[in-house]
Amino acid sequence: MTTTHRLFAPAIGRRTFALLGGAAALSSLAQRPTLAVAAVPDDATRLHVRPARVPLAGAGHPDTLMWTYDSIVPGSVRRVRQGVPFQAVVENGLAEDTTVHWHGMRLPNAMDGVPGLTQPPIPPGGQFTYAFTPQDAGTFWYHPHANGLEQIGRGLAGVLIVEEAEPPPFDRELVWALSDRQLTEDAQIAPGFGNRMSAMMAGRIGNVVTINGRIPDRVAVRAGERVRLRLANMSVARTMALRFEGHRPVVVAYDGQPCDGSVKNLGHYAASWSAWWPKRPSSTAALT
Numbered sequence: 001m002t003t004t005h006r007l008f009a010p011a012i013g014r015r016t017f018a019l020l021g022g023a024a025a026l027s028s029l030a031q032r033p034t035l036a037v038a039a040v041p042d043d044a045t046r047l048h049v050r051p052a053r054v055p056l057a058g059a060g061h062p063d064t065l066m067w068t069y070d071s072i073v074p075g076s077v078r079r080v081r082q083g084v085p086f087q088a089v090v091e092n093g094l095a096e097d098t099t100v101h102w103h104g105m106r107l108p109n110a111m112d113g114v115p116g117l118t119q120p121p122i123p124p125g126g127q128f129t130y131a132f133t134p135q136d137a138g139t140f141w142y143h144p145h146a147n148g149l150e151q152i153g154r155g156l157a158g159v160l161i162v163e164e165a166e167p168p169p170f171d172r173e174l175v176w177a178l179s180d181r182q183l184t185e186d187a188q189i190a191p192g193f194g195n196r197m198s199a200m201m202a203g204r205i206g207n208v209v210t211i212n213g214r215i216p217d218r219v220a221v222r223a224g225e226r227v228r229l230r231l232a233n234m235s236v237a238r239t240m241a242l243r244f245e246g247h248r249p250v251v252v253a254y255d256g257q258p259c260d261g262s263v264k265n266l267g268h269y270a271a272s273w274s275a276w277w278p279k280r281p282s283s284t285a286a287l288t
């Protein structure tokens with residue numbers, strides 16, 4: 001039996017979005033060939049930081065001009081292996097400095113991406129090579145640490161998955177990169193990142209919530225299916241409170257660390273969960 005579940009009422013328009021398809025598409029993009037440049041190993045991942053127009057709001061709305069990794073939002077899901085060296089060459093195509101911070105990862109200080117502290121910022125047109133060996137398996141994410149609120153708010157973020165040597169058994173894996181955007185009527189990122197009022201209040205809370213860069217609609221799960229759900233909250237200020245009505249998810253890891261399932265809320269910047277759907281689904285699942 002396949003049951004279709006409504007996630008929430010989107011703020012702009014409606015569209016059917018296959019979350020599994022979205023995650024698969026992101027994975028395949030991560031595999032695309034890299035440019036050949038001297039002194040860069042063949043197996044290095046490249047991240048091109050650049051403005052691009054992306055179909056955030058969906059049919060009937062103009063594409064949204066965002067700041068992207070490789071012209072997609074969020075950046076592609078990067079999969080690396082615990083204990084296996086990882087390299088990423090970041091090329092800055094923005095008109096301002098940037099860096100990449102690997103959120104939640106234990107790594108050498110020089111690779112932590114804090115401009116002026118652990119590295120010089122990557123200037124417009126410049127590049128920087130990050131290299132480290134992931135020590136912990138889990139769900140992490142990457143984002144700039146330069147002008148972070150605006151650069152993340154304009155789209156720069158992606159999921160980094162460190163695969164364990166022996167993954168637990170599951171039927172299917174879903175990756176949900178959660179975010180929110182402050183959009184104008186014509187589906188563009190609203191200016192005013194330095195707004196004093198929002199800085200004094202809760203921060204910049206968007207008027208549109210997205211999963212994997214799209215306004216979500218429905219996701220189908222089978223009765224009794226064991227789904228490994230990887231969650232990352234990439235919004236700059238919004239606390240995501242997830243409700244799975246009729247389901248009984250079990251939290252198996254938090255911020256990349258295995259846990260006993262007692263964690264109740266996915267808070268701001270609490271990046272990583274994995275969860276099972278071990279029981280029969282019923283009629284609704286809600287994200288609020």
Ligand SMILES: [Cu+2]
Nearest residue numbers: 101103104143
């Ligand atoms: Cu972070």
